[in-house]
Amino acid sequence: MINRSDAAGLRRRQLLQLGAGAAGGLMLPGLGTALAAEAPLGTWPAGTTGDSVFVGVTSPLTGAYSADGKDHVLGYELAFAEINEGGANAQAWGLKGKGVLGKMIRHGIADSELKANVAVQAQTQFIQRDKAIMITGCVSSATAVALEELAQRDHVLNMVGASGANATTGHDCQRYGFRSQPSAYMACKALAPVVAQHYGRGKKVAYLVPDYNYGHSVFNAFSEFTKPYGWTTAAQVVIPLSASDYSSALLNIANSGADVFVNIEFAAQAVNSTKQAAQFGIFKKMQMIVPNISSFQAQETGAQLMQGVFGTMDWYWTLEDRFPLSKNFVTAFRARNHYIPNWGAHIGYLQTYLWALAVERAGTFYPPAVIKTLEASKANPFNSTLGKVWYRAEDHQLVRPVPVVVAKAPKAMKSKDDYFDIVDMVPGEQAISPPALLGCKLGPYV
Amino acid sequence: MPSAPLLLSQAFNGLALGTLLALVASGLTIILGTLGVLNFAHGALFMLGAYAMYVVTAQTGSYFLGILVGAVFMLVVGVVLERGLVRLFYGRPHEDQILVTFGAGIVIVEAVRAIFGANTQSVPTPSWGQGIVQLGFLFYPTYRLELIGIVAALLFALYLILYRTSIGLVVRAGIEDARMVGILGINVRRAFLLVFAIGVVAAGVSGMLYAPIVSVEPDMGSSFLVEAFVVIVIGGLGSYPGAVLGGLIAGEIISITSAFNAAYSEVMLYAVMALLLVLRPQGLFGSEGRV
Numbered sequence: 173m174i175n176r177s178d179a180a181g182l183r184r185r186q187l188l189q190l191g192a193g194a195a196g197g198l199m200l201p202g203l204g205t206a207l208a209a210e211a212p213l214g215t216w217p218a219g220t221t222g223d224s225v226f227v228g229v230t231s232p233l234t235g236a237y238s239a240d241g242k243d244h245v246l247g248y249e250l251a252f253a254e255i256n257e258g259g260a261n262a263q264a265w266g267l268k269g270k271g272v273l274g275k276m277i278r279h280g281i282a283d284s285e286l287k288a289n290v291a292v293q294a295q296t297q298f299i300q301r302d303k304a305i306m307i308t309g310c311v312s313s314a315t316a317v318a319l320e321e322l323a324q325r326d327h328v329l330n331m332v333g334a335s336g337a338n339a340t341t342g343h344d345c346q347r348y349g350f351r352s353q354p355s356a357y358m359a360c361k362a363l364a365p366v367v368a369q370h371y372g373r374g375k376k377v378a379y380l381v382p383d384y385n386y387g388h389s390v391f392n393a394f395s396e397f398t399k400p401y402g403w404t405t406a407a408q409v410v411i412p413l414s415a416s417d418y419s420s421a422l423l424n425i426a427n428s429g430a431d432v433f434v435n436i437e438f439a440a441q442a443v444n445s446t447k448q449a450a451q452f453g454i455f456k457k458m459q460m461i462v463p464n465i466s467s468f469q470a471q472e473t474g475a476q477l478m479q480g481v482f483g484t485m486d487w488y489w490t491l492e493d494r495f496p497l498s499k500n501f502v503t504a505f506r507a508r509n510h511y512i513p514n515w516g517a518h519i520g521y522l523q524t525y526l527w528a529l530a531v532e533r534a535g536t537f538y539p540p541a542v543i544k545t546l547e548a549s550k551a552n553p554f555n556s557t558l559g560k561v562w563y564r565a566e567d568h569q570l571v572r573p574v575p576v577v578v579a580k581a582p583k584a585m586k587s588k589d590d591y592f593d594i595v596d597m598v599p600g601e602q603a604i605s606p607p608a609l610l611g612c613k614l615g616p617y618v
Numbered sequence: 619m620p621s622a623p624l625l626l627s628q629a630f631n632g633l634a635l636g637t638l639l640a641l642v643a644s645g646l647t648i649i650l651g652t653l654g655v656l657n658f659a660h661g662a663l664f665m666l667g668a669y670a671m672y673v674v675t676a677q678t679g680s681y682f683l684g685i686l687v688g689a690v691f692m693l694v695v696g697v698v699l700e701r702g703l704v705r706l707f708y709g710r711p712h713e714d715q716i717l718v719t720f721g722a723g724i725v726i727v728e729a730v731r732a733i734f735g736a737n738t739q740s741v742p743t744p745s746w747g748q749g750i751v752q753l754g755f756l757f758y759p760t761y762r763l764e765l766i767g768i769v770a771a772l773l774f775a776l777y778l779i780l781y782r783t784s785i786g787l788v789v790r791a792g793i794e795d796a797r798m799v800g801i802l803g804i805n806v807r808r809a810f811l812l813v814f815a816i817g818v819v820a821a822g823v824s825g826m827l828y829a830p831i832v833s834v835e836p837d838m839g840s841s842f843l844v845e846a847f848v849v850i851v852i853g854g855l856g857s858y859p860g861a862v863l864g865g866l867i868a869g870e871i872i873s874i875t876s877a878f879n880a881a882y883s884e885v886m887l888y889a890v891m892a893l894l895l896v897l898r899p900q901g902l903f904g905s906e907g908r909v
Contacts, residue, residue, distance in 0.1 A: 234728075235837055238736035383881050410881035414841045416832055417638075419631050419762070420876030420883065426757065427624045443738045444833035451743070451759040451831065453750040472738045472833070 210538055213618055214327030219303030220537045224276040227252070227524075228298025229309040230319070235286035236440040237311040240467045240516040244311060244334060245281055246509050247520030252277045254504065255528050261500045265525050266555065272528045273537070278302075284310060288318035295319060299326050305537050306331060306527055311439070311516065313337030313386040320349035324615050329539050331523035334486070334516055336464050337386040338393070341569040342610030347617060348539065350546055350563050352486075352523050352570040356389035357605045359464050359484040362574035362598035364397035367461055367482050371432065374402040378430035378458065380421060380445055381410045382437050390436045390463050406430035415441065418448045426452050433458040443472045450477055467514030470579060470591035478579040478591065485575050486515035487522075487557065488592055498557040512589045522557055526570075529554055540617040564604065567612035571600035620877040623755040628877040629870065630753070634762050636869025637769040638828065642842050643849035643861040644776060645820030651856025652789055652813040655704060655715045659723035660821050661843025667692055667822025668829040668838060669730055672739045681744035681830075688826045689819055696818030700811050708810075723839075731836040738833035747830070765827060773862055776820065780858055789813050848891050854904025863902060 212218065219225055229248050232241035254261045256277055258270035271277060280302060282294030291310060298304040299322075307323060308331040310316050316335035323330030324346040332340055332351040336359065341351050354362070377398070381387045387410070395405055407428035409421045422445075425433060433454055437445045442462065446469075449455065455477070462469070465483040489512045492499040501521055505513040513521075526546075531537055533552075534545040549562035550571070561572040577592040585591065620628075646660045657663075670688035675681060703722060707715045747761030780786040788809045791799045800806050825839070832838060845868065850856075853864025868887055875886040894901065 233736075234731070236835070238731070238837070239738070242736055409876075410879070412881065412884045414844075414884075416838060416841045417635060419635060420628060420873040421880045423627050423631055423756075423873075424620075424624065424876060424880060427621070427627065440738050440833055440835050440837075447740070447833060448831065451750075451761070453757050453759075468737055472740070474740070 214539055215299060215303040215305055216327075216538050219305040220275065222275075224278050225272065225305045225537060226298065226302040227277055227279045228295050228302065228304040228307040229279055229281045229520075230284040230291040230294050230307075230315070231281065231309045232286040232311050232315075233281075233283040237286050237438070239472075240311045240334070240439050240514070241284075241286075243467055243514045244309060244516040244520050246505070247513060247517030248279065248281075248309065248524055249520075250501075250505055250508060250517070251521045251524035251528075252279055253508075255524070261504055264497060264500060265529060267525075267528055267532060272531050273535070277528075280304075284315055286312055286315070288312075288315045291315045292318050292322050295322055296326075299328055304328060308332070308523055308527075309520065310335060312384075313340055313389075314384060316340045316349075316351075317344040317385070320344065320346040323348040327539055327618070329527065329542055331527050333519045333523060335386075337389040338605075338610050339385055339389065341567045342612055345567050345610075345612035345614060347543060347568075347615040350523075350526075350568045350570070352526065352561075352572065353519055354484065354486065354572070354574045354603065355569060355605070355610070356386065356393045356463070357610065358569075358574055358600070358603040360390065360393035360397045361605075362576055362596070362603040363461070363463055363482065363484050364394070364401070366576045366596055367432075368398060368401035368403070370482065371459065375404075375432045376406040376428075376430045377403055377432045377434055378407040378425040378428040379405065379409065379434045380418075380425065380437055381408060382413050382415075382441065383410050384413050386438070387436050391434075394434055394436075394461075394463050403432070413441075416444060418445045419452070421445075422449055422452045422454060425449070426454055426457070430458055433460045435460055435462050436464075438464070439466045439468070440472075442466050442469050446473050446477060465577065465592075467516045471589075475580065475582040475585060475591060479581040481579040482595075483577060483579075485577055485592075487518040488515065488575055488577060488594060489513060489589070490592070490594060491557070491575065494597075495557055495559055497555065501557055518557065526554055526556065526561075526563075543617060561600070564607065566607035566614075567610065568614070569604060571604055573597040573599055574603045625874070625877050627756040628873040630756060630758070632870035632873030633866065634758075634766050634869070635873055636866035637766050637773070638824065638865075639845055639849050639868050640773060640862045640865025641769045641820065641827070642824040643846040643853070643865050644773065644858065645817040645824070646846045647850045647853070647856055647858060647861040648776075648780070648820065649814055649817035650850065651858070652792060653704075653708065653810055654712075655707070655719065655814075656712065657704075657817065658716055658720035658843070659699070659726060660719075660846060661839030661841075662723035662726040663692070663695070663818050663821040663839070664825040664828075664842050665730065665834075665836060665839035666695065666726055667825030668741070668832075668834045669734065669739075669825075670822065671826040671829040672741050672834050675741050684741075685823065685826050689823055692819045692822030693815050695822070696815035697811065699818065700814040704814060705807075705811075723843075727836050727839070734836070736836060738835040741829035741834055743830040759831075761830060765831075768827065772823065776816075777858065779816070785809065785812065845887075848887055851891050851901055852894055854901030857901065857903035857905075860901055860903030 231244045284291035295307045306329045311334045313335045330349045332349045333353045381391045462483040492502045530545045534541040546563045547565040553560040553562040576596040671684045674684040674687045849864040853860025872883045875883040
């Protein structure tokens with residue numbers, strides 16, 4: 173299923189303004205001349221010669237992650253609309269005029285069905301047919317890694333995510349891929365001291381691990397970072413990704429003698445496994461920790477079961493009290509979609525803006541120039557929905573604070589959407605892995 | 619090596635899981651055995667039953683009303699599906715039947731997603747099914763325990779209909795030779811409609827009974843569809859006792875393997891199925907050339 177947005181219906185007046193903007197852009201010092209000499213690369217310059225550029229978005233709109241996938245898409249759509257409009261929200265990020273470098277963003281959305289091959293096929297079509305200048309979007313690490321490979325091969329920038337596995341900016345990293353979500357390593361490093369302080373030393377842990385890249389990443393990271401506090405693994409129950417009846421896995425966990433239950437399942441499966449864990453009486457014996465809490469987990473599981481659960485998230489809406497750009501995002505998203513955005517939407521929104529800002533800083537869509545701008549962002553961090561952030565040059569992981577949260581008891585909720593307290597915002601520099609640790613070797617620029 | 623109490627717990631859980639799998643598979647095997655149609659919409663119908671349960675319990679709060687209204691709803695769905703679609707494919711090749719039911723399944727799933735959204739929904743456990751029961755070494759959810767009895771009763775009722783009524787006789791005769799039964803002046807078409815509807819209701823009721831245990835979401839049927847296929851392959855395609863035994867065997871394989879390593883539970887299930895296909899291709903209770 174493919175929808176194409178219709179930004180092509182530009183008014184004549186807008187077109188004139190655009191023309192003026194583009195002309196202005198070309199007059200920036202040294203720009204036109206320096207880049208005119210570059211050989212065509214990927215979809216550049218073919219995808220940028222008109223008055224608009226195309227962005228390909230893939231997201232799982234069917235399957236177990238489809239609720240998150242839908243939220244994700246709405247985040248992108250809001251960012252595209254704001255950037256094209258060039259209003260106060262886009263200006264607050266530091267963008268100038270309408271669109272990116274005066275060009276409107278058109279976009280296509282394809283359902284990835286939570287399958288890497290389907291996502292690659294759809295993005296390939298966006299690249300070949302629509303000359304996509306940037307591709308983005310997914311809610312699974314398997315898809316993320318496959319799309320990064322595609323981006324590298326076709327020389328099209330890929331703002332990766334949602335994806336939590338270490339490999340995305342680890343041994344499967346690519347020169348053309350940039351990820352904003354915290355890696356499993358970052359999430360668990362931020363979370364471990366908080367839970368160790370709360371629950372004490374020497375706890376026995378039972379893990380429920382979905383059998384794919386992300387699940388194993390989180391298991392490894394969490395067990396590693398809680399080891400210094402004397403936490404040990406009582407059970408590691410690895411289950412197939414398609415599981416829906418957890419009875420046999422939960423019996424292992426119930427019989428493990430653990431004090432803490434770390435549930436690594438994601439999205440619909442996180443809700444399903446939590447509900448069944450309650451049926452098996454696991455919460456009478458163990459405290460649950462969810463290293464990476466899915467967008468809809470609290471509202472679908474209910475505050476009654478979620479209360480006291482520690483975890484991390486890419487972003488939570490109450491950050492609007494700390495960051496003005498988050499406030500703008502929440503306000504605009506609510507007005508447009510009539511619900512409060514989740515972190516899936518935030519990833520789409522944040523990454524689109526970071527890309528647009530990088531393109532405007534670079535003064536060109538030429539991919540290597542945009543990549544180099546993103547790689548140099550440490551010296552000149554982007555102001556974002558999470559405060560100051562930058563991409564690390566060595567592995568393209570966004571250095572950004574990691575929110576550590578705990579779910580509120582039903583009585584403590586100030587509104588029906590107020591599920592979490594933000595316990596800590598762990599600085600990115602503190603949470604991120606040493607550059608070489610996860611085995612990232614970025615590919616060539618051209 | 620897992621401890622003895624854990625192994626015993628898993629063996630017991632295998633029984634509980636097995637009866638549920640048997641019920642899910644029974645609808646599939648009845649339709650396949652009688653009409654020769656492999657119903658790929660079975661998983662979607664399972665999901666539809668769970669959503670019917672969700673809607674009714676959300677409105678009325680009554681579990682029994684949910685099952686009752688849900689079953690009637692599924693009966694209507696079954697009749698409409700048979701009269702409007704599947705009937706037209708009885709004389710067509712198997713590939714056509716698979717494609718059309720597969721397509722119907724997609725339409726049902728996407729329609730539900732369009733109406734209810736992609737988020738998961740909850741069906742509450744009935745008041746008499748709350749809590750946990752201690753069975754010596756093992757703690758087990760009360761509702762799952764009660765389900766073993768409920769499902770066993772339903773499977774027995776289905777058995778009575780198929781093997782102890784005159785309708786059942788016609789149906790089973792129809793399986794052997796539909797044309798001959800027609801020549802004898804019996805309305806086979808009506809019997810076939812009934813069978814299809816019963817199969818659909820069985821799928822829906824499994825979804826309704828499962829709804830309080832799992833999360834109700836549009837794609838919930840897909841994994842059950844796959845497991846139901848494995849069950850009827852093990853038990854013998856189209857054989858009702860085979861589905862029951864196959865369900866119990868599959869439940870035990872999943873559960874006992876989980877005691878050692880849950881990651882291999884599905885692999886082991888497929889491995890056993892593959893082994894069985896080599897040694898006894900018609901399945902445990904199947905007869906060669908039946909379907």
